[in-house]
Amino acid sequence: MSSPALSVRSAHIVLDGHVVAENLSLDFAAGCTTCLLGRSGVGKTSLLRHLAGLLPGTAPAGPVAYMAQRDLLLPWLSVLDNVLLGHRLRRDETARRSAEPRARSLLAEVGLGDRLDALPQTLSGGMRQRAALARTLCEDRRIVLMDEPFGHLDAVTRFDLQDLAARLLEGRTVVMVTHDPLEALRMGHEIRVLSGNPLASGPLIAPVGAVPRDPADPELLALQARLIQELRRGS
Numbered sequence: 001m002s003s004p005a006l007s008v009r010s011a012h013i014v015l016d017g018h019v020v021a022e023n024l025s026l027d028f029a030a031g032c033t034t035c036l037l038g039r040s041g042v043g044k045t046s047l048l049r050h051l052a053g054l055l056p057g058t059a060p061a062g063p064v065a066y067m068a069q070r071d072l073l074l075p076w077l078s079v080l081d082n083v084l085l086g087h088r089l090r091r092d093e094t095a096r097r098s099a100e101p102r103a104r105s106l107l108a109e110v111g112l113g114d115r116l117d118a119l120p121q122t123l124s125g126g127m128r129q130r131a132a133l134a135r136t137l138c139e140d141r142r143i144v145l146m147d148e149p150f151g152h153l154d155a156v157t158r159f160d161l162q163d164l165a166a167r168l169l170e171g172r173t174v175v176m177v178t179h180d181p182l183e184a185l186r187m188g189h190e191i192r193v194l195s196g197n198p199l200a201s202g203p204l205i206a207p208v209g210a211v212p213r214d215p216a217d218p219e220l221l222a223l224q225a226r227l228i229q230e231l232r233r234g235s
């Protein structure tokens, strides 16, 4: 099944009177992962919410999986039931039952195979984020929007889960917000550095090679220096 391209056309994003974006137009390539970098407060989350159809007057381009910055796990549901939450909310018991093996296997892959029955409050911040990642990947959508999905993870877990996500997200249209230039370079077919007041994108950066890229590649390290310069320029 093919994944659609995403586009934003002449968007105005105003939050409680605060103008985040004015007349913003951007395209996101079909079947690719686009990583968004930008200083804190430029409007990355707002753009993601716009794409997800979560802001007033917006609609998503199709069914999306959205992973918010906060994990949004329901405290009264087990880890396994949280991962299957989308199916529960859609009240589709047959689909929920057929998705359960996938949910169990994803939880094993994110290192929570022995915590299926645990409640979220008994997990560490990083474990909760891994459960939220498993939930997003379990939704099996062609469009996936992720807001700092690896933000609370230790360096080794982060690296392993970047590999897992790159494998499971292959062929989907993904927009991923990150604060880490090296993560963007590992995961992104395309990278945009955003600046704010109002929100704007610098030139599209498309590193060569398949994702996830090797972080020791000297070309990646050179591009990392360029991204940090671009980030310094944006405000």
Ligand SMILES: Nc1ncnc2c1ncn2[C@@H]1O[C@H](COP(=O)(O)OP(=O)(O)OP(=O)(O)O)[C@@H](O)[C@H]1O
Binding pocket: 015, 016, 017, 018, 020, 038, 039, 040, 041, 042, 043, 044, 045, 046, 047
């Ligand atoms: N509900 C709101 N009302 C008014 N202003 C808001 C609201 N939500 C966000 N903002 C403002 O909009 C701007 C963009 O916020 P947003 O969360 O999109 O930034 P961000 O780039 O994702 O930041 P971070 O990297 O820190 O998560 C910020 O200046 C923020 O203060």
